[in-house]
Every structure is written in structure tokens, then in C-alpha cells.
Amino acid sequence: MHFMEIKALDEQYVLQTYGRNPVAIDHGKGATLWDTEGKEYVDFTSGIGVCSLGYANEQWAKAIYDQAMKVGHISNLFYTEPYVRLAAKLVPAAGMSGVFFGNSGAEANEGMIKLARKYSFDKYGQGRATVITLKNSFHGRTITTLKATGQDHFHEYFFPFTEGFRYADANDMDSLLSAAGDDVCAVMMELIQGEGGVNPLQKDYVQAVAKLCAERDWLLLIDEVQTGVGRTGSLFAYQQFGVEPDVVTFAKGIAGGLPFGGFMANGKCRNVLGAGTHGSTFGGNPMAAAAANVVLDTMTPAFLQEVREKGEYLRRGIEALGSPYVSGVRGMGLMLGVGVQGMKHTELKDKLMAEGLLTLTAGSDTLRLLPPLVISREEMDRGLAIMKKVMA
Numbered sequence: 001m002h003f004m005e006i007k008a009l010d011e012q013y014v015l016q017t018y019g020r021n022p023v024a025i026d027h028g029k030g031a032t033l034w035d036t037e038g039k040e041y042v043d044f045t046s047g048i049g050v051c052s053l054g055y056a057n058e059q060w061a062k063a064i065y066d067q068a069m070k071v072g073h074i075s076n077l078f079y080t081e082p083y084v085r086l087a088a089k090l091v092p093a094a095g096m097s098g099v100f101f102g103n104s105g106a107e108a109n110e111g112m113i114k115l116a117r118k119y120s121f122d123k124y125g126q127g128r129a130t131v132i133t134l135k136n137s138f139h140g141r142t143i144t145t146l147k148a149t150g151q152d153h154f155h156e157y158f159f160p161f162t163e164g165f166r167y168a169d170a171n172d173m174d175s176l177l178s179a180a181g182d183d184v185c186a187v188m189m190e191l192i193q194g195e196g197g198v199n200p201l202q203k204d205y206v207q208a209v210a211k212l213c214a215e216r217d218w219l220l221l222i223d224e225v226q227t228g229v230g231r232t233g234s235l236f237a238y239q240q241f242g243v244e245p246d247v248v249t250f251a252k253g254i255a256g257g258l259p260f261g262g263f264m265a266n267g268k269c270r271n272v273l274g275a276g277t278h279g280s281t282f283g284g285n286p287m288a289a290a291a292a293n294v295v296l297d298t299m300t301p302a303f304l305q306e307v308r309e310k311g312e313y314l315r316r317g318i319e320a321l322g323s324p325y326v327s328g329v330r331g332m333g334l335m336l337g338v339g340v341q342g343m344k345h346t347e348l349k350d351k352l353m354a355e356g357l358l359t360l361t362a363g364s365d366t367l368r369l370l371p372p373l374v375i376s377r378e379e380m381d382r383g384l385a386i387m388k389k390v391m392a
């Protein structure tokens with residue numbers, strides 16, 4: 001099908017909830033994509049931080065195919081091998097104690113919030129259910145995770161929202177302390193606010209929050225849906241912040257493109273959710289777990305080192321453009337935010353796309369780059385050349 005036919009069918013039959021780009025993607029290889037009209041793009045998006053191994057990765061595709069030909073799905077009333085193999089790699093590598101598998105980021109965060117509230121209920125009884133989250137955060141689009149998201153415009157239309165959230169300014173302990181109270185059970189945060197504009201938290205702030213949580217028996221909940229699974233150059237970003245979460249979520253990049261996510265709990269929290277308290281029909285799906293095993297096997301120390309080096313290469317390449325439209329580059333590993341000035345960030349994204357480079361936006365003035373972790377120097381150079389052409 002050509003683009004115009006696809007767009008017409010979308011408009012006729014699909015709820016119009018997305019502001020889509022005027023492009024229909026057909027196929028890809030590595031970090032390069034082609035649309036239905038045959039136009040080629042360098043991809044600095046990976047979906048939105050999902051396709052960590054790029055497109056048409058043969059090992060990944062074969063693992064999914066092989067598993068589909070064995071058993072594609074069976075209920076969680078039975079054991080299967082792919083998810084236990086994954087758990088046995090993921091949990092020790094993260095320094096955690098146990099994992100629950102679900103399907104998406106919002107769902108993972110919902111489960112994490114449930115765990116925090118039950119931890120507190122089991123130990124202290126009712127009335128200690130409030131979760132403090134940070135302003136400018138993003139935690140998902142369910143009724144509860146919308147409320148957990150610290151941005152007012154996500155708290156519209158869908159009333160009544162789940163109660164029990166308060167918001168603190170990022171990197172500000174005084175603000176956190178003024179949100180504190182006897183009703184608090186947890187603090188929940190992203191270590192680099194992704195949708196909010198690729199804003200890394202300060203390391204000393206994150207450590208101070210962890211210390212306060214430990215003192216007050218609040219759970220430290222870290223949302224690594226975007227930052228996790230190698231994106232920042234370590235398996236999880238908290239490993240570079242010198243803190244250990246009580247519970248951590250992951251999703252986007254974990255299965256390289258299949259819907260998958262979940263949360264891990266430390267020793268203190270591993271028995272909070274017992275039989276019958278949480279579940280998911282599709283969670284731990286064998287095909288998604290087989291795909292995730294390929295992703296996780298790729299995340300060797302050498303590979304993660306390369307992610308950090310590629311991130312530096314891209315950052316320096318963008319800084320070297322000396323573009324008047326760039327106010328600065330933030331981020332870690334291959335999660336970069338380019339501050340845009342003198343042009344709207346969405347306009348810049350559109351111009352880059354017209355020249356064959358796909359990027360994302362975030363916040364109000366940020367170009368967000370989340371390339372496949374396997375992107376080659378040659379592909380980064382092609383992307384930088386397009387940036388130079390558009391932004392010089």
C-alpha cells in the first residue's frame with residue numbers, strides 16, 4: 001500500500017489519538033528505515049527507545065520464530081522456560097531479588113505502585129498510601145499512572161483520578177521534605193526524565209532521596225521504562241547513580257520491539273505480592289521472553305561500554321556542529337536531549353525528517369535522540385551530516 005491509502009484507512013477506522021508524522025514505515029535494517037515510498041531514513045528513535053537491537057536483527061527474529069513454532073502463548077497457570085531463563089539473568093544483573101513480567105511501561109508502574117501500597121499496608125495498616133513523584137515526570141497513561149505523572153495537563157478529562165499522589169520539584173530536597181507526611185509510603189522517579197525533556201537528575205540528589213527513603217521506610221521506586229536495559233550505557237541507570245531501588249520498572253527496550261515490561265523487587269519487597277494479588281494474561285509471554293533473552297544476552301560489559309562511547313561520539317558530533325539552534329546537549333549513553341533554540345523543536349524534527357533523519361521531541365524545547373543501541377558509526381555520521389545540513 002502507498003502512504004495515502006494507509007493514511008486514509010487510518011483516518012477512517014482508527015481512533016485519532018496520535019499526532020503522527022506523515023510517513024508510513026515499511027521496513028528497516030540496523031538503524032536504517034525505509035518508508036512505503038522507498039525513502040530512506042537514519043533512525044535516531046528506535047520506536048521510542050524500544051528497538052534496542054535495531055531492525056531485522058536476525059538472532060532476535062529467529063528466537064521469536066523458533067519460540068512461535070514451539071508454543072507462542074500459554075497461561076501463567078503453567079511454567080515455561082523462556083521467562084525463567086530471562087529472570088535468572090535479569091535479576092542478578094540488576095542486583096534485585098525477584099521479577100514480575102507484564103507487557104508495558106504503564107502496567108509495570110501500576111504494579112510497582114500496588115507493591116508499594118501493599119508493603120506499607122502489611123506493615124503499618126491503612127492511611128499510608130501516598131506516593132511522592134516528581135514534577136515534569138512521565139509514568140504512563142492509565143488512570144493511576146496519569147495521576148503519578150507530575151504534569152498538570154495529564155490530569156484533565158478523565159476524573160476521578162486515583163488518589164494518593166503528591167509532587168515535588170526535581171533536584172530539590174526541600175520540596176521533597178515539604179511533600180512528606182505520615183501518609184507517605186514511597187517516592188517514585190525517573191533518573192533521567194524522558195518525556196519531560198531528557199533531564200538527568202543530580203546524583204547527590206538521588207542519593208539523598210535514597211537515604212531519606214531508607215530512614216523513613218518509604219520505598220524507593222525507580223521508573224526505568226525508558227532508561228533501562230542498556231539505554232544509558234549500564235544495564236540500568238541507577239547503577240551509575242550509586243543507589244539501589246526497592247522496586248524498579250522496565251519496559252520499552254527489554255524485548256527489542258515486542259510488548260514486554262515488568263518490575264523487580266529487592267529482598268525487602270520480594271514477598272509483598274503473593275499468589276492472587278497481581279497477575280497478567282500476557283505477562284511473561286514465551287515469544288516476548290525469547291526476544292528479551294536475545295536482548296539481554298547482547299548487553300555484555302563490552303557492549304554497554306560501546307553504548308557509552310557511541311553516546312559520547314554523538315554528543316560531541318552535535319556540539320561540533322556549532323549550530324545556533326542548539327542550546328546544549330544533555331543525557332547519558334544513547335539517551336540524548338538536544339536543547340533547541342530559535343526554532344520550535346517540532347519544526348526542527350520535521351525538517352530533519354524531510355532530509356532523512358528520524359528524531360523525537362520531548363518537553364517544550366528538546367529534540368530527543370534514542371537511536372538503536374546497535375547503531376553504527378557510519379549511520380551516526382549520516383545522521384550528523386543531515387543535522388549539519390539542516391541546523392548549520
Ligand SMILES: *Cc1c(COP(=O)(O)O)cnc(C)c1O
Binds near residue numbers: 105223226
Ligand atoms: C514510555 C514510558 C512509560 C509508559 O510506557 P508504556 O509502555 O507506553 O505504557 C512510563 N514511564 C516512562 C519513564 C516512560 O518513558
